[in-house]
Amino acid sequence: MDSDYLFGAIVASLLAVIFLFRSRAKKTRTAGEATGAPLASALEAEAGGDGSSGEGADIIVVGAGVAGSALAYTLAKDGRKVHVIERDLTEPDRIVGELLQPGGYLRLVELSLQDCVEEIDAQRVQGYALFKDGKTTKLPYPLEKFHSDVAGRSFHNGRFIQRMREKASSLPNVQLEQGTVTTLLEENGTVKGVIYKTKSNGEELLKKAYAPLTIVCDGCFSNLRRALCSPKVDVPSCFVGLVLENCKLPFPNHGHVILADPSPILFYPISSTEVRCLVDVPGQKVPSIANGEMANYLKTVVAPQLPEELYESFIAAIEKGNIRTHPNRSMPAAPHPTPGALLMGDAFNMRHPLTGGGMTVALSDIVVLRNLLKPLRNLHDASSLCNYLESFYTLRKPVASTINTLAGALYKVFSASPDKARNEMRQACFDYLSLGGVCSAGPISLLSGLNPRPLSLVAHFFAVAIYGVGRLLVPFPSVNRMWIGARLISGACGIIFPIIKAEGVRQMFFPAMVPAYYRAPPAK
Numbered sequence: 001m002d003s004d005y006l007f008g009a010i011v012a013s014l015l016a017v018i019f020l021f022r023s024r025a026k027k028t029r030t031a032g033e034a035t036g037a038p039l040a041s042a043l044e045a046e047a048g049g050d051g052s053s054g055e056g057a058d059i060i061v062v063g064a065g066v067a068g069s070a071l072a073y074t075l076a077k078d079g080r081k082v083h084v085i086e087r088d089l090t091e092p093d094r095i096v097g098e099l100l101q102p103g104g105y106l107r108l109v110e111l112s113l114q115d116c117v118e119e120i121d122a123q124r125v126q127g128y129a130l131f132k133d134g135k136t137t138k139l140p141y142p143l144e145k146f147h148s149d150v151a152g153r154s155f156h157n158g159r160f161i162q163r164m165r166e167k168a169s170s171l172p173n174v175q176l177e178q179g180t181v182t183t184l185l186e187e188n189g190t191v192k193g194v195i196y197k198t199k200s201n202g203e204e205l206l207k208k209a210y211a212p213l214t215i216v217c218d219g220c221f222s223n224l225r226r227a228l229c230s231p232k233v234d235v236p237s238c239f240v241g242l243v244l245e246n247c248k249l250p251f252p253n254h255g256h257v258i259l260a261d262p263s264p265i266l267f268y269p270i271s272s273t274e275v276r277c278l279v280d281v282p283g284q285k286v287p288s289i290a291n292g293e294m295a296n297y298l299k300t301v302v303a304p305q306l307p308e309e310l311y312e313s314f315i316a317a318i319e320k321g322n323i324r325t326h327p328n329r330s331m332p333a334a335p336h337p338t339p340g341a342l343l344m345g346d347a348f349n350m351r352h353p354l355t356g357g358g359m360t361v362a363l364s365d366i367v368v369l370r371n372l373l374k375p376l377r378n379l380h381d382a383s384s385l386c387n388y389l390e391s392f393y394t395l396r397k398p399v400a401s402t403i404n405t406l407a408g409a410l411y412k413v414f415s416a417s418p419d420k421a422r423n424e425m426r427q428a429c430f431d432y433l434s435l436g437g438v439c440s441a442g443p444i445s446l447l448s449g450l451n452p453r454p455l456s457l458v459a460h461f462f463a464v465a466i467y468g469v470g471r472l473l474v475p476f477p478s479v480n481r482m483w484i485g486a487r488l489i490s491g492a493c494g495i496i497f498p499i500i501k502a503e504g505v506r507q508m509f510f511p512a513m514v515p516a517y518y519r520a521p522p523a524k
């Protein structure tokens, strides 16, 4: 395995150097999965209550979280009649989806949803600050070429979602209803609608809703995705969330990433008075909150690794006791194209949340889908539509695969390891980013969704690895150092190649070679 990776590494490293050189020259020149089958035959399904609802809808959207509410607004604005079914319409209170990258903000603008980050005390985010062993480096987003309004935004996730729900339901052709979808209604392999539970006057009703297209956006714990994709969910770690009150960040309006042991810790503002802290805990089990193990872990293992400025507020937040946890899931997109249905958002594709890329991918996917659906007047020919929409899976790849791959790779590189070669890679990454210029602007523009190019990602990744090897060999190479260098390159390949393989090499790097890329809209 090591020698395979080593060979791949040498080829990739050469390509990386050539790519970086060329792009630099150009720049100068131009200045509920386990619940069984959720598909039921429309004929077999027993839906009591008052039967069907949302009559005449063009599209059913399941879930009004980040993806569902943005999608409902977008499709309705294009004249579609949209029936949204959301399990809980009250304001969500969660530790996910709080930092929107500038690339995600640009997608909000494209969808005319940028006002949803107004009036919620959202904070502008101008870049990142990275901390390692007492050293700090500042990594600003390369925003010079953009309108002054473009930056990251961080906020309370629930406030953002409520704004988008309000905006969607302000359109007369959106019906937003509280209900829990239990089943996709299927007839001869085509999804015709959904069965959902809802309440009326305190009484539980089972209803059916029909539409030519059902888009499932039921989030990371999706119960419905099973019928529409092959979910391979990995849970590399959990985030433990705290809110620090009236605390001054060392770099205001920046995300803070501490390269701690065993894995990274994040801080970013979520309002003018609150800072979110997310502590990564590797594995699927976290210390118990109930018996005080968690508070003890945070005080004894995490707190001593924090910058001084954050220490007191961090301890105060632990004492206050509002500690939350959430599993960090990743899942490559592996759709089963199904007539009448589509998956979006976390139900479809997930990546490690270290780089805060989930909302950017979801919003970017919505832009792609909106553009594909725009020329279609009616959506009733389910099989032609399904065939046409296969292009979606390729067209989304440049953005989605870059953000997904970077998230997975950075999480591994930023985590501490007993392996000396891995720690060299971690240090090389910190030092490479600290070089500034293209070495920081390149990776940050990939991470922020401002310039999502898979080749550029691979180039920077191997440039870091080569930089790490160079530091080992210059000025005094020894056999031991050469051996660590070889393991570093092999380890780098072992990190990035499996992620790229899961994303799909052809779709990621040669999308124009995928036949579905050229699908034209159905003639009717």
Ligand SMILES: Cc1cc2nc3c(=O)[nH]c(=O)nc-3n(C[C@H](O)[C@H](O)[C@H](O)COP(=O)(O)OP(=O)(O)OC[C@H]3O[C@@H](n4cnc5c(N)ncnc54)[C@H](O)[C@@H]3O)c2cc1C
Pocket: 062, 063, 064, 065, 066, 067, 068, 085, 086, 087, 088, 095, 096, 097, 098, 099, 100, 101, 179, 180, 181, 182, 217, 218, 219, 220, 222, 223, 239, 326, 327, 328, 329, 344, 345, 346, 347, 353, 355, 356, 357, 358, 359, 360, 362
């Ligand atoms: C710990 C953590 C931190 C994160 N931080 C960030 C970040 O800073 N920046 C970022 O961009 N991304 C972040 N993400 C990822 C981001 O939260 C997701 O990518 C994003 O929320 C996906 O949106 P969604 O609409 O698919 O899912 P959600 O926003 O979760 O929405 C799903 C909706 O579906 C509803 N629903 C579920 N089941 C049903 C059903 N059966 N019937 C009806 N409705 C249903 C739910 O109530 C919910 O409203 C983070 C993820 C994690 C785990």
